[in-house]
Amino acid sequence: MDLRDAGDPVELAAKYAETGADELVFLDISATEERRKTLADLVLRVAEKINIPFTVGGGISSVEDVDVLLQNGADKVSINSSAVKNPQLINDLAAKFGSQCVVVAIDAKQIEGKWTVHLVGGKVPTELDLFEWAKEVEQRGAGEILFTSMDHDGTKNGFADEALAKLSTMLNIPIIASGGAGTMQHFTDTFKNGKSDAALAASVFHFHEIDIPELKQVLKKNNIPVRI
Amino acid sequence: MKLVIINYGAGNIQSIKFAFERLGVHAILSDDADVIKAADKVIFPGVGEASSAMAKLKATGLDKVIPTLKQPVLGICLGMQLMCNHSTEGDTTGLGIFDVDVVKFSNKVKVPQIGWNEIESLKTPLFKDIPEHSFMYLVHSFYAPKCDAMIASTNYEVDYASALQKDNFYGVQFHPEKSGKVGQEILKNFCQL
Incomplete structure (x- = not known):
């Protein structure tokens, strides 16, 4: 797959908030266990900068994962494969x-x-x-x-x-x-x-x-x- | 200025803290009644389900403290709803600050209302220099109908109260911390009340 580097996510996020984007969705498409911590840190650095809703996704498979992201300033999370594998996760996240x-x-x-x-x-x-x-x-x-x-x-x-x-x-x-x-x-x-x-x-x-x-x-x- | 965000475990309050920090205001998160009482300004946030949020508030005893506060208090989203008499969500008795009952949107519209919508008929210094029909970010399934305490109105299925005020108590259904520059101005206005 050809990948192009679109730049620093924190700077990009701030620029989008500034220029009128209504919401920011950050999907870490290559999310793995090791990268989870990096993701939380990145979420924090973005959340500090932007004043629009912020959705984060990628490799989320538990209530604990979501808790960490929210504590770092995400407003919403996006789940995909983990919802298919474990549909109950949707109920659990909605309840919590x-x-x-x-x-x-x-x-x-x-x-x-x-x-x-x-x-x-x-x-x-x-x-x-x-x-x-x-x-x-x-x-x-x-x-x-x-x-x-x-x-x-x-x-x-x-x-x-x-x-x-x-x-x-x-x-x-x-x-x-x-x-x-x-x-x-x-x-x-x-x-x-x-x-x-x-x-x-x-x-x-x-x-x-x-x-x-x-x-x-x-x-x-x-x-x-x-x-x- | 000492600004305290009531931290009673109902929802994500980091966004609110960050929003004040961008305004140069350091926000303290606390569930301590003495710290809250001593603040110059108090934010009462809330995200999630009304009856469980109210249960958390009661567990900390803050349900008794909030209605007695004398400094400007701003309820945001569910915080605003809990400051009303009652909510049909979980048949929840509220703090009774705003004399209105919170009800649910019907299934004629998409519920929750998630996204940007306009506020109008703006009153009080909270909306000083805020243009009519400004867009705010909203996420909610329940709303406060039009009432005497209404200081902003929004249309979604019906015209409802998207902001309320009584004495030193203010409530907004929308999320000013997530509503771009205009939202930031509203928070700044609150700091200057």
């Missing part, structure tokens, strides 16, 4: 910290027309159907769903608006669209056609392909309620 704290990330792609949940950053397929899993996640107490379409991620061809609209209509919790952002129009599309409650992007912001203040002006012109 409240649903508002629990974001369940779901990676899925279409296999023979069926949206199938994948694990380990989209590498390992499961038996789970996206919509059934999303429903279960809501019932277990997730506060938000971060849905990444593996079919769209990295393509810059737009978000998975059809699947997003189905999720958003079916569920009564906010859905964050992820995967596929390439142009400002894609953001307008996912709010209008995908009925998404929020949209997440990384590379288009990191590599200055889309400017957040400009994007927000465009969204406002398109009658999407947005904080300027």
